[in-house]
Amino acid sequence: MSTGGGRSVDPCLDEDRLHRLGIAHLTEPGDPRVAGLVDDLGAAVVHEGLLRGLDLQGVELDAAARVGATEPARALERAHRAGLRFVVPGDTEWPAQLDDLGSAAPVSRHGGRPLGVWVRGPLGLHEIARSVAVVGARAATTYGTDVAARLAAGVAESGRTVVSGAAFGIDQAAHRGALAADGRTVAVLACGADRVYPQAHARLIEHLADEHCLVSETVPGGAPTRMRFLSRNRLIAALTQGTVVVEAALRSGALNTANWAGRLHRHLMGVPGPVTSAHSAGVHQLLREGGALVVTHADEVLEVVAPAGEQLTVRARGEDRARDRLTHRQQQVLEAVPLRRAADDFSIAGTAGVAPLEVRGTLLKLEEAGFVRREGTGWRLADHDPQLPGQPFLDWTG
Amino acid sequence: MSTGGGRSVDPCLDEDRLHRLGIAHLTEPGDPRVAGLVDDLGAAVVHEGLLRGLDLQGVELDAAARVGATEPARALERAHRAGLRFVVPGDTEWPAQLDDLGSAAPVSRHGGRPLGVWVRGPLGLHEIARSVAVVGARAATTYGTDVAARLAAGVAESGRTVVSGAAFGIDQAAHRGALAADGRTVAVLACGADRVYPQAHARLIEHLADEHCLVSETVPGGAPTRMRFLSRNRLIAALTQGTVVVEAALRSGALNTANWAGRLHRHLMGVPGPVTSAHSAGVHQLLREGGALVVTHADEVLEVVAPAGEQLTVRARGEDRARDRLTHRQQQVLEAVPLRRAADDFSIAGTAGVAPLEVRGTLLKLEEAGFVRREGTGWRLADHDPQLPGQPFLDWTG
Numbered sequence: 141m142s143t144g145g146g147r148s149v150d151p152c153l154d155e156d157r158l159h160r161l162g163i164a165h166l167t168e169p170g171d172p173r174v175a176g177l178v179d180d181l182g183a184a185v186v187h188e189g190l191l192r193g194l195d196l197q198g199v200e201l202d203a204a205a206r207v208g209a210t211e212p213a214r215a216l217e218r219a220h221r222a223g224l225r226f227v228v229p230g231d232t233e234w235p236a237q238l239d240d241l242g243s244a245a246p247v248s249r250h251g252g253r254p255l256g257v258w259v260r261g262p263l264g265l266h267e268i269a270r271s272v273a274v275v276g277a278r279a280a281t282t283y284g285t286d287v288a289a290r291l292a293a294g295v296a297e298s299g300r301t302v303v304s305g306a307a308f309g310i311d312q313a314a315h316r317g318a319l320a321a322d323g324r325t326v327a328v329l330a331c332g333a334d335r336v337y338p339q340a341h342a343r344l345i346e347h348l349a350d351e352h353c354l355v356s357e358t359v360p361g362g363a364p365t366r367m368r369f370l371s372r373n374r375l376i377a378a379l380t381q382g383t384v385v386v387e388a389a390l391r392s393g394a395l396n397t398a399n400w401a402g403r404l405h406r407h408l409m410g411v412p413g414p415v416t417s418a419h420s421a422g423v424h425q426l427l428r429e430g431g432a433l434v435v436t437h438a439d440e441v442l443e444v445v446a447p448a449g450e451q452l453t454v455r456a457r458g459e460d461r462a463r464d465r466l467t468h469r470q471q472q473v474l475e476a477v478p479l480r481r482a483a484d485d486f487s488i489a490g491t492a493g494v495a496p497l498e499v500r501g502t503l504l505k506l507e508e509a510g511f512v513r514r515e516g517t518g519w520r521l522a523d524h525d526p527q528l529p530g531q532p533f534l535d536w537t538g
Numbered sequence: 539m540s541t542g543g544g545r546s547v548d549p550c551l552d553e554d555r556l557h558r559l560g561i562a563h564l565t566e567p568g569d570p571r572v573a574g575l576v577d578d579l580g581a582a583v584v585h586e587g588l589l590r591g592l593d594l595q596g597v598e599l600d601a602a603a604r605v606g607a608t609e610p611a612r613a614l615e616r617a618h619r620a621g622l623r624f625v626v627p628g629d630t631e632w633p634a635q636l637d638d639l640g641s642a643a644p645v646s647r648h649g650g651r652p653l654g655v656w657v658r659g660p661l662g663l664h665e666i667a668r669s670v671a672v673v674g675a676r677a678a679t680t681y682g683t684d685v686a687a688r689l690a691a692g693v694a695e696s697g698r699t700v701v702s703g704a705a706f707g708i709d710q711a712a713h714r715g716a717l718a719a720d721g722r723t724v725a726v727l728a729c730g731a732d733r734v735y736p737q738a739h740a741r742l743i744e745h746l747a748d749e750h751c752l753v754s755e756t757v758p759g760g761a762p763t764r765m766r767f768l769s770r771n772r773l774i775a776a777l778t779q780g781t782v783v784v785e786a787a788l789r790s791g792a793l794n795t796a797n798w799a800g801r802l803h804r805h806l807m808g809v810p811g812p813v814t815s816a817h818s819a820g821v822h823q824l825l826r827e828g829g830a831l832v833v834t835h836a837d838e839v840l841e842v843v844a845p846a847g848e849q850l851t852v853r854a855r856g857e858d859r860a861r862d863r864l865t866h867r868q869q870q871v872l873e874a875v876p877l878r879r880a881a882d883d884f885s886i887a888g889t890a891g892v893a894p895l896e897v898r899g900t901l902l903k904l905e906e907a908g909f910v911r912r913e914g915t916g917w918r919l920a921d922h923d924p925q926l927p928g929q930p931f932l933d934w935t936g
Contacts, residue, residue, distance in 0.1 A: 363877060
């Protein structure tokens with residue numbers, strides 16, 4: 141038997157691979173009943189059972205896929221010629237994170253560890269353990285696609301792989317952002333990995349196949365169907381360390397991916413947007429109710445997914461103000477200087493709780509720096525903040 | 539002694555009121571050392587101590603305020619004539635929520651329960667127990683002021699009082715939103731309650747004094763100073779059940795109010811905005827690190843501040859789709875109908891896990907409703923979602 145692109149030299153694994161491929165040709169991707177049976181009984185038993193008409197409570201036996209089912213070696217050979225490899229558990233390339241799907245409860249008719257995945261492209265699946273999913277609405281705004289591209293670029297620059305679904309809108313922006321940063325990116329498809337959907341993204345998808353990686357649980361040639369999109373979403377969540385949702389209307393597919401991320405104990409993040417935008421309403425719902433973390437920048441995403449201490453975000457703190465560069469004693473005295481009515485050294489010393497002699501010297505330094513000015517025998521604040529020309533001192537009131 | 543507008547008939551309380559007023563004329567509002575001494579020793583002891591030159595480690599004895607300090611009854615009478623009442627702990631009108639400040643740790647030189655507050659306007663302070671602070675940047679965007687006004691209107695419509703600081707930007711929008719909704723609104727000022735700051739808001743502030751309520755811890759005539767703004771912020775947080783921050787740059791004053799809300803175990807909420815807007819960066823930081831809750835609508839604010847069960851938000855769930863109105867069985871069958879290649883009753887029955895006879899009847903109903911169509915002897919999905927004219931069924935993929 142040919143391994144058809146699998147990387148194992150273990151003949152048992154290759155037997156298993158062919159049975160898994162046969163089952164995949166007979167059943168829908170992501171059917172948790174099939175996955176459970178294969179995990180419990182082994183692929184060979186289930187495959188043979190299905191071929192003999194085993195009743196799986198309605199698991200569809202797709203007549204058109206019979207060739208793949210009865211002659212898996214031929215189907216594997218054909219896939220291999222199309223540039224696809226069929227990666228199964230036990231392969232070096234098998235991404236261990238997909239095993240988590242085996243223990244997560246299925247939702248509706250979706251769940252379970254994939255029987256295997258078809259992979260197309262030079263990037264090895266085992267190389268994407270450090271990865272982040274960037275997903276969101278197909279009907280995205282310019283704000284959403286800009287932010288998605290920037291986030292993806294930042295993630296890719298850190299050496300992590302950006303995973304998305306090659307769809308319109310946020311997905312496309314995520315892939316493009318990673319490519320623009322010369323990073324790695326993987327598209328997980330609902331159709332067969334030899335197909336292109338949507339057609340408008342043919343160039344992008346072919347480029348990913350040539351230089352990066354396409355992944356699908358659907359048999360080669362398989363069409364994108366509603367069920368397959370939902371199954372696909374669970375793979376995006378499972379393959380990655382965390383999922384960032386950038387724009388999503390209420391009830392959009394991206395929220396389905398997000399829910400899988402939560403269910404799989406992956407990090408779940410959301411990029412906020414205007415509360416007046418329906419395109420962000422789903423993200424805000426995730427932030428309010430779904431346990432998603434607010435992220436506004438790639439650094440914040442990396443801080444979330446990186447092991448403790450590996451990636452530390454420099455906390456944003458706004459512009460430095462001249463006031464910040466004063467010593468503690470200088471600040472103490474400055475705070476005691478009145479805004480309008482001048483006060484003398486002794487009054488300021490009393491307010492600041494500092495000895496009058498020391499106050500005098502400090503006030504002279506503050507005058508030099510432009511913070512205070514003399515008025516008669518006393519001192520008051522300068523009219524303008526020396527750091528913010530034209531802005532009155534009252535600007536700290538906002 | 540005249541009570542000068544206080545509502546008590548208890549002569550001890552009136553003595554206490556005058557001592558508190560005297561101390562307020564000698565010290566800075568919100569000085570935690572003073573508040574602590576008064577709580578421990580009583581106002582009479584502290585007042586007399588201060589007049590005799592008691593050293594409070596630098597508590598300023600403001601010479602210009604000596605009249606108020608030595609003749610508090612006269613100062614109270616004058617305040618009364620200016621339309622101010624001086625409300626102190628023990629008064630019917632005293633808002634009990636301010637007592638929480640007595641147990642919260644001071645920050646820098648701010649903290650403690652106020653000695654009393656000057657109040658101007660017909661609205662009683664005790665009537666604002668059910669209230670929400672809506673605060674934010676002075677340099678706000680149109681987005682911010684629109685959202686603030688709408689939030690405030692929704693809060694006010696629920697019968698709650700909107701509290702803010704009468705500043706430019708978000709504060710003003712909050713007051714105006716409450717007024718537009720014919721609701722109640724209170725401004726807490728850093729200057730004396732008989733003064734107007736900023737001058738550009740004279741009409742707004744005078745209107746609040748005539749119809750609603752102004753509150754200040756600063757003595758009448760007192761100027762707005764940096765320290766007083768910071769002290770004022772703690773009152774806004776303390777007076778209200780929760781604080782909503784709508785737009786705030788990093789390090790803005792609104793974040794100071796937010797921190798007080800957190801410190802006082804009030805509800806802290808933030809309205810997200812575009813991550814590309816510096817005006818929302820402070821809010822996003824609060825949401826990420828400050829324990830603030832994402833709120834996008836007044837209903838969500840009310841759900842947070844209302845007692846459990848009193849206010850339930852109807853969960854936003856996007857437009858209803860015709861699909862949602864199908865029975866479970868109908869949905870099950872519909873999901874089994876292929877997108878492009880028609881399948882016959884038996885195949886669909888197998889996929890759906892439903893008896894073929896039942897499938898037939900269900901498919902006829904789905905055809906009637908426009909979800910599926912016949913092709914040869916089989917069935918496939920209709921080209922368009924009957925609920926979304928012009929949208930292909932594939933629209934659930936986003």
